[in-house]
Amino acid sequence: LLSVFRCTPVRKAWDASIEGRCVDQVSIWMAGSICNIVTDCLVTCVPMPYLWGLQMGIRGKIALACSLA
Structure with a gap:
C-alpha cells in the first residue's frame, strides 16, 4: 500500500x-x-513464558518452541 x-x-x-x-x-x-522483523520477534517471544510453564520435559519444550518459530 x-x-x-x-x-x-x-x-x-x-x-x-x-x-x-x-x-x-x-x-x-x-x-x-x-x-x-519486530512482528516476527513478538510472535515468537510472546508464547515462550507459557511454553516454559508446561509440565513436560525440556526436549519437548524445545521441540515445541522450534515448531512455533
Whole structure:
C-alpha cells in the first residue's frame, strides 16, 4: 500500500513525466522490513513464558518452541 501512495500526486508512481515528488523506494522497503522483523520477534517471544510453564520435559519444550518459530 505504501508503494502506491509513495508519490504526490499518486499518478507520478507510474508516469515519470508528471511533476511531483516520491519517497525513496528503499526507505519504504526498510520500514516494511523493520515492521516484519519486530512482528516476527513478538510472535515468537510472546508464547515462550507459557511454553516454559508446561509440565513436560525440556526436549519437548524445545521441540515445541522450534515448531512455533
